[in-house]
Amino acid sequence: MLPPRPTNRFMLPRCEGCGKFHFYPRPACPHCGGARLAWMEPSGRGEVYSHSTVHRAPSAAFKDDVPYVIAIVKTDEGPHLLSRVVGVSPEKVSIGMRLRVRLGDRGPEFEPEA
Amino acid sequence: MNAFIAGVGESPLGKTPDLNAMNLQHAAALAALADAGLTLAEVDGLLTTPIRVAQWAMPVGMVAQGLGIRPGYLATLDVAGASGTAMVHHAAMAVATGQAKTVLCVAGQNQLTNVSRDATVAQLASVGWAHPEYEAPYGPLIPTLYALVAQRHMHEYGTTPEQLAEVAVAIRGHAALNPLAHKREPITVADVLASKMITTPLHMLDCAIVSDGAAAFVVTAHPGKKKPVKLLGQGYGFTHAYIGEHDNIATTGAVQSGREAFAMAGVTPADIDVAQLYDCFTITVIAELEDLGFCPKGEGGRFVEGGRIRLGGELPVTTHGGLLSAAHPGLAGGMFHVVEAVRQLRGECGARQVRDAELALAHGNGGIIGIHCTLILGNA
Ligand SMILES: [Zn+2]
Numbered sequence: 001m002l003p004p005r006p007t008n009r010f011m012l013p014r015c016e017g018c019g020k021f022h023f024y025p026r027p028a029c030p031h032c033g034g035a036r037l038a039w040m041e042p043s044g045r046g047e048v049y050s051h052s053t054v055h056r057a058p059s060a061a062f063k064d065d066v067p068y069v070i071a072i073v074k075t076d077e078g079p080h081l082l083s084r085v086v087g088v089s090p091e092k093v094s095i096g097m098r099l100r101v102r103l104g105d106r107g108p109e110f111e112p113e114a
Numbered sequence: 115m116n117a118f119i120a121g122v123g124e125s126p127l128g129k130t131p132d133l134n135a136m137n138l139q140h141a142a143a144l145a146a147l148a149d150a151g152l153t154l155a156e157v158d159g160l161l162t163t164p165i166r167v168a169q170w171a172m173p174v175g176m177v178a179q180g181l182g183i184r185p186g187y188l189a190t191l192d193v194a195g196a197s198g199t200a201m202v203h204h205a206a207m208a209v210a211t212g213q214a215k216t217v218l219c220v221a222g223q224n225q226l227t228n229v230s231r232d233a234t235v236a237q238l239a240s241v242g243w244a245h246p247e248y249e250a251p252y253g254p255l256i257p258t259l260y261a262l263v264a265q266r267h268m269h270e271y272g273t274t275p276e277q278l279a280e281v282a283v284a285i286r287g288h289a290a291l292n293p294l295a296h297k298r299e300p301i302t303v304a305d306v307l308a309s310k311m312i313t314t315p316l317h318m319l320d321c322a323i324v325s326d327g328a329a330a331f332v333v334t335a336h337p338g339k340k341k342p343v344k345l346l347g348q349g350y351g352f353t354h355a356y357i358g359e360h361d362n363i364a365t366t367g368a369v370q371s372g373r374e375a376f377a378m379a380g381v382t383p384a385d386i387d388v389a390q391l392y393d394c395f396t397i398t399v400i401a402e403l404e405d406l407g408f409c410p411k412g413e414g415g416r417f418v419e420g421g422r423i424r425l426g427g428e429l430p431v432t433t434h435g436g437l438l439s440a441a442h443p444g445l446a447g448g449m450f451h452v453v454e455a456v457r458q459l460r461g462e463c464g465a466r467q468v469r470d471a472e473l474a475l476a477h478g479n480g481g482i483i484g485i486h487c488t489l490i491l492g493n494a
Contacts, residue, residue, distance in 0.1 A: 052261035062253040
């Protein structure tokens with residue numbers, strides 16, 4: 001079984017059998033069924049696959065963040081993952097925008113590629 | 115498979131502070147049984163769904179106890195928003211195998227008055243539609259997860275906010291003709307676009323309401339006493355549990371569920387007289403219209419224009435007023451689509467009756483467009 005996700009770097013599960021990354025973590029590789037899996041560091045680059053700017057906080061914990069951008073990020077390695085796009089005003093975010101990862105308090109977040 | 119929906123009914127809908135979940139389900143059950151000309155004593159099968167407003171460790175046991183019955187077949191079904199349509203199929207299997215003769219399907223709760231709206235939003239957000247470890251910490255609303263679908267659909271196919279809004283307007287227009295509906299005041303496209311932005315591109319009026327209420331239907335092996343309504347076909351479609359798993363989010367599992375249901379019924383989308391589509395958000399309806407085959411992929415936005423999904427249009431959609439306007443008490447919300455399909459096929463819908471409706475489709479969508487169940491119902 002995979003250990004918990006490392007927090008000091010951006011990591012995705014990768015299959016040692018076929019070499020492909022996947023997400024979410026699971027017992028076996030979704031590409032080949034292989035069970036030898038490890039957390040590996042991808043390039044940390046990707047693009048906006050879809051996005052939404054949240055104007056109504058789901059709970060008090062997010063009230064100070066509004067408005068904020070939730071996005072599905074298509075990583076260059078393939079896996080899609082939900083995250084936030086930060087470091088850019090929400091109305092400037094668009095599908096296809098190139099991104100790079102940065103570590104935030106909530107987990108990996110993405111900002112526009114320089 | 116010979117299975118009929120012999121009776122349908124609902125509790126009072128909307129805001130019912132004096133009724134708890136069991137009261138609501140009891141009222142709906144009695145209404146459906148009375149409609150079928152049956153009594154509780156004749157019920158030998160029972161299906162329900164989980165509820166969120168109370169801690170029912172064994173929902174179907176709680177409901178059986180509340181109704182005072184000891185059915186020989188019983189189950190709690192949960193395929194999220196697809197539960198309403200899937201219940202019909204599960205009940206049909208029970209009567210087809212002889213396990214039961216009269217299966218009562220009933221569910222609902224006081225989703226509106228049990229808790230504050232803020233608490234409802236927080237509670238829904240915490241249920242786990244976003245992955246608790248990898249997604250919830252970023253703060254998506256459930257509407258955000260659908261907004262991602264809408265944004266991508268707009269990007270790929272040019273769907274517009276006005277087209278999304280037309281779905282809400284058409285369905286509210288139907289609710290205005292349904293005396294039982296929770297929200298009946300007509301709205302315009304401008305009203306939808308001017309309503310509070312929740313999570314771009316979805317406004318408040320692009321989102322389902324929250325209601326108190328329960329629905330029920332009775333599935334039997336025989337046609338029953340009213341104009342017969344038979345299950346002609348059903349299909350399921352599953353693509354993903356968490357939205358990040360689905361690499362093509364502008365397309366839903368309705369592709370598969372629709373294909374299977376139509377093949378089993380031996381009919382095509384063009385044959386359908388009325389479609390009770392699952393309408394948790396306006397984008398859901400547009401994607402379902404495409405994925406069920408009512409129009410080519412990507413044309414859903416243009417399809418809803420010109421009154422095509424309104425009463426009198428080419429394909430009246432969700433004629434009771436749906437989750438957007440009639441009733442949305444949680445998982446039971448999709449049952450009302452079945453109730454309405456039956457009433458349309460019987461010709462009981464009064465001002466909102468689709469003329470000569472002989473073939474109806476009812477569709478349920480669960481999770482974040484991840485799980486689907488399509489039914490095709492017809493006069494036997
Ligand atoms: Zn592999």
